[in-house]
Amino acid sequence: MSYYRSVGVLPPKRHTQFRQPDGSLYHEELMGLAGFASDSALLYHANAPTAIVSSEPFDVPAQPSRPNYPLLPRHFRTRELDTAGVDAVLGRQALVANADIRISYVAADHPSGPYRNAIGDECVFIASGSATLETVFGALAIRSGDYVIVTATTTHRWIPEEGEPLRALVIEALGSGHIHPPSRYLSPRGQFLEHAPYCERDLRAPSEPLIASAGSADVLVRTRAGLTVLTYEHHPFDVVGWDGSNYPYALNIADFEPVTGRIHQPPPVHQFFEAPGAVICCFLPRKTDYHPRSIPAPYAHANVDSDEIMFYLDGDFTSRKGSGISAGSISLHPSGFIHGPHPGAVEASLGVERTEETALMLDTFAPLEICQAAELCEDTSYAWSWSSNREEKI
Numbered sequence: 362m363s364y365y366r367s368v369g370v371l372p373p374k375r376h377t378q379f380r381q382p383d384g385s386l387y388h389e390e391l392m393g394l395a396g397f398a399s400d401s402a403l404l405y406h407a408n409a410p411t412a413i414v415s416s417e418p419f420d421v422p423a424q425p426s427r428p429n430y431p432l433l434p435r436h437f438r439t440r441e442l443d444t445a446g447v448d449a450v451l452g453r454q455a456l457v458a459n460a461d462i463r464i465s466y467v468a469a470d471h472p473s474g475p476y477r478n479a480i481g482d483e484c485v486f487i488a489s490g491s492a493t494l495e496t497v498f499g500a501l502a503i504r505s506g507d508y509v510i511v512t513a514t515t516t517h518r519w520i521p522e523e524g525e526p527l528r529a530l531v532i533e534a535l536g537s538g539h540i541h542p543p544s545r546y547l548s549p550r551g552q553f554l555e556h557a558p559y560c561e562r563d564l565r566a567p568s569e570p571l572i573a574s575a576g577s578a579d580v581l582v583r584t585r586a587g588l589t590v591l592t593y594e595h596h597p598f599d600v601v602g603w604d605g606s607n608y609p610y611a612l613n614i615a616d617f618e619p620v621t622g623r624i625h626q627p628p629p630v631h632q633f634f635e636a637p638g639a640v641i642c643c644f645l646p647r648k649t650d651y652h653p654r655s656i657p658a659p660y661a662h663a664n665v666d667s668d669e670i671m672f673y674l675d676g677d678f679t680s681r682k683g684s685g686i687s688a689g690s691i692s693l694h695p696s697g698f699i700h701g702p703h704p705g706a707v708e709a710s711l712g713v714e715r716t717e718e719t720a721l722m723l724d725t726f727a728p729l730e731i732c733q734a735a736e737l738c739e740d741t742s743y744a745w746s747w748s749s750n751r752e753e754k755i
């Protein structure tokens with residue numbers, strides 16, 4: 362992100378004396394990427410952000426992964442993983458992972474405690490439900506269809522609204538680098554270009570400070586070594602103002618302007634973000650291809666350099682007709698397997714003028730391994746669903 366924002370009260374010049382009503386100094390915190398060589402935010406705390414009083418390990422069960430071997434396309438029914446009484450941090454169930462990225466599913470109905478991911482950015486896609494995301498930068502109202510970029514080391518907590526659980530796909534960046542808009546959408550100085558399918562006005566970020574009640578606070582911190590509970594003398598939500606270009610934000614899929622064409626457009630036109638070792642896209646309702654002899658269904662393709670995840674959200678998923686895919690499904694089409702529409706889908710798409718389907722897509726450039734939760738909700742018949750004798754295999 363290179364989109365400057367300023368929230369709350371700030372002194373006119375950085376790193377100068379800025380005093381509280383009682384005459385004491387506010388405490389600066391510079392949250393900067395790549396050492397001091399990239400985007401940053403400068404926050405003003407009422408209390409020292411350094412004052413910890415204890416550090417304790419926090420043990421959680423490991424969520425190991427195993428290679429996708431023998432090679433198979435996969436179908437996971439995430440709704441079968443819905444659980445009650447969990448929050449959006451500790452309730453995550455890892456589905457697939459590699460060295461760059463981990464993708465988890467969560468259905469949260471409880472507030473999380475304060476949490477900070479020091480490994481990398483998190484991209485939390487909200488499939489259903491709504492929540493308040495409280496952060497050290499301020500609060501954000503979150504709704505279905507939001508991509509929420511929680512920047513690395515941002516202390517935050519998720520508070521789902523009562524009623525429907527907050528169902529989300531959590532994409533954690535594990536490699537070096539961060540999750541951000543595709544570089545090709547941006548000018549050399551970081552402004553969104555005219556051809557970009559969204560721009561600065563579509564990004565929602567905290568707009569006023571969030572001050573928590575006084576007192577100490579436990580913050581769960583994720584590092585490569587595991588989870589640690591750091592107890593702070595003062596709650597970290599004590600920031601009266603901040604500015605800079607490194608902060609959490611949300612982008613709703615309804616604010617993305619789909620790119621269409623006379624013939625079938627490739628998935629990169631549907632891209633929202635790039636991440637270390639991955640790209641994040643979403644297929645949205647749109648006018649379909651309008652060449653008089655166009656084929657709106659996608660063509661079969663071999664993803665030579667990537668594994669492809671699809672998270673099916675809404676619509677009748679006509680290209681997957683007869684495969685068992687439905688809302689809440691995730692498919693994994695790995696490199697080495699040629700995938701495409703299911704039998705009859707190409708012919709059925711001819712003459713169709715609109716698609717109403719919504720599906721998130723994520724391509725990783727290293728093979729994805731399978732985690733235990735994914736195996737628990739796997740439809741093992743999916744691999745044979747393109748075959749003319751699939752009934753016998755099932």
Ligand SMILES: [Fe+2]
Nearest residue numbers: 662669694700
């Ligand atoms: Fe594909």
